[in-house]
Amino acid sequence: MQAQQNSEIPSIGSFSRVDGVQYAQGKSAPLLADLLLPKSTALAPAIIFIHGGGWIGGTRDWPDVLMKPFPEHGYVAMYIDYDLSPGARFPTALGECKAAVRWLRAHAAQYHVDPNRIAVAGVSAGGELAALVALTAGDQRYEGIGEFREFSSSVKAAILYSSDLDLTTFSEKDESINAYLGGSCLEQHTLCLQASPQFNLSGKLPPIFIGHGNADKxxxxxxxxxFVAAYKQAHGPITTFIAEQGPHSYVKQPQWFQANMDATFLFLQKNL
Structure with a gap:
């Protein structure tokens, strides 16, 4: 599987980008990623961003505005597609996200990435996947598809925005969860717990940044x-951001955007 060469990378403002790189083969089509690269050729930390959409929708370019600050601050930003439900059920998407980590680590030299400084980030359902990537390091049940098995899929930190953390709290008729699990949480109880970050807090926990609007509907x-209470009780390092009166989409709203980004980069400076 060949990635686009650096000589072909176009320059855009303070960073460069590569679009449509295949990182794995999905169930019915190639799985693609876009990369935003800092101008410096020094080894940089990297963030793999996982989009939301209730596991049944969304694309890797939403919200593009959220990722542009990362290369401007010296981080490689890679944002990925993954197979959606109901065509793909848990843990397919989780395994694909882990495949993206392995792919990036395998191509670290080409894109000037420090392979020891990779984090994962996500919004909403993408935050659920990002959390599970971070919390299930080394668990072979979730390694999924893709090449480069000689490389680790572990990450050093996770960034979660408006994330689904406990699937057991939603309605048994929730269409997204039923499509994702292949049934309700009552019907798919074991899968529901496995897919809920709230119930995956064991072992050595990675640093997590978690933001949420307290008016999220x-x-x-x-x-x-x-989740924050349980993470602290499990002695996990966690940094919080509360968007006062913020909705589910607080992360891209002007009144919270800059403060959230400032808090995120402060977290990354300390943990990545």
Whole structure:
């Protein structure tokens, strides 16, 4: 599987980008990624961004505005597609996200990435996947598809925005969860727990940044509160950002955008 060569990378403002690189083969089509690269050729830390959409929708270019600050601050930003439900059920997408980590580590020299400084980030359902990538390091059940098995899929940190953290709290009739799991949480109880970051807090926990709006009507704020409490109880390093009166989409709203980004980069400076 050949990636685009650096000589072909176009320059855009303060960073360069590569679009449509295949990182793995999905269930019915190639899985693609876009990369935003800092101008410096020094080895840089990298963030792999996983989009939201309730596991049934969304594309890797949403929200593009969220990723542009990363290369401007010296981080490689890679944002990926993954197979959606109902065509793909848990843990297919999780395995594909881990394949993206391995791919980036395998191509670290080409894109000037420090392979020891890779983090994962996600919004909403993408935050659920990002959390699980970070929390299930070394668990062979979730390694999924893709090449480069000689490389690790572990990450050093995770960034979670408005994330689904406990699937057991949603309605048994929730269409997204039913498509993702192949049934309700009651019907797919074991899978539901495996797919809920809230119930995957064991072993050595990685540093996590977690942001949430306390007026979120899609993913209840109580999920954020409960996850943070459990993470601290498990002695995990966690940094929080609360968007006062913020909705589910707080992360891209002007009144919270800069403060959230400032807090994110402060977290990354300390942990990546």
């Amino acid at each position: 899609d993913v209840p704020y109580s999920q954020f509160v409960n």
